[in-house]
Amino acid sequence: MNKQNNVIKTLSKVTALFILALTSSCVSNKKIAYFQDIQAINQAKLENATTFTEPVIQPDDLLSINIFTLTPQTGAVINQAASTPTLGGNTNNSLSTQNTGFLVDKNGEIELSLIGKIKVSGLTTYQARELIRDKAAEVYKQPNVQLRFANFKVSVLGEVNSPSAYTLPNEKVSILDALSLAGDLTIYGKRENVLIVRDNDGKKEFARLNLNSSEIFNSPFYYLKQNDVIYVEPNKARVSANNAAQVQTIGIVTSIVSVLIVAITAFK
Known part of the structure; x- marks a missing residue:
């Protein structure tokens, strides 16, 4: 009988500690936000x-740049971009490696094949497009430039x-x-x-x-x-919903412990 009393006391203490832990974890909206x-x-x-x-280009930006010339082969050489790891939106928040564009370096410059380095930081995409077209026109006849942010x-x-x-x-x-x-x-x-x-x-x-x-x-x-x-x-309804779930869990655990206590008592 002493063993049964000890078991009941132990279960009661465990239940009290469990309820205390759950209720202490119920936090207010001030702690969640x-x-x-x-x-x-x-x-x-x-x-x-x-x-x-219009946003301006900054160091570490990625620019998608396409230059079209009268000779498609030369345009293909210009438009080659380095493979750069980027964080894809709404995928699995994992890094994926793909051709993303031209990286603006710490000096605010990009480097284009056959054209060289061009400083684009501080410019809008429109201004950078016009600048690149002027630079490309020194090498190619009637180049057409498309430029946008890739990041x-x-x-x-x-x-x-x-x-x-x-x-x-x-x-x-x-x-x-x-x-x-x-x-x-x-x-x-x-x-x-x-x-x-x-x-x-x-x-x-x-x-x-x-x-x-x-x-x-x-x-x-x-x-x-x-x-x-x-x-x-989150608003207060979210906090209340979380607390309601915890109260439900407390009720289930309390019911289980009560059943165990009744079962132990029945075998006296």
Whole structure:
């Protein structure tokens, strides 16, 4: 009988410790959400905020460049690009090696076959295209140049249906475009406080946007830049759902332990 009492006491203690561990892991919304120390930016003083500004080329950018000449063979030589590992959006977040384009080096230059090095950092894609066409015209007759970013990437994290890093085919991309690519917010996403993290010349910039307000269209962060990060934090309903699941688990464990105690008591 002492053994049975010891078993019952042990089971009771284990159950109490398990319940304590689960309840202590129930955290508030303040502990789940990221970046809560970042203050909202006062955007009312900004003028012409909705105007789209073309992004400029920076070191470590990848450029997709195609030069077409009257002789296709020469164009094929020019357009050869080095194989570079890149992070593919919405694949499995794994590195894949493929021909991605021309890498802008630390000096802001690219090197084209038969043309040489050209400084493109600080230029828009239009300006770089015109510059490359002028350089190519010194060697080839009536060259036609196509140029775009090969690594215009934004990351969408948090309460969206498909969080990932997305490489985009064009430069004029809004926050709504990026959220659409990520499958829109889940029902647990906090729509009034979406965070944008931007790297501007090595310095981090932050903004919080309210998707429920039309003022979002007046924000300078409405149009995205290369390597912007969008984070959608969970709302209180998500926290409640997580806590409800833990309460259900506690109930199941308690029921199992109760059955064991009853069974042990029955064999007295």
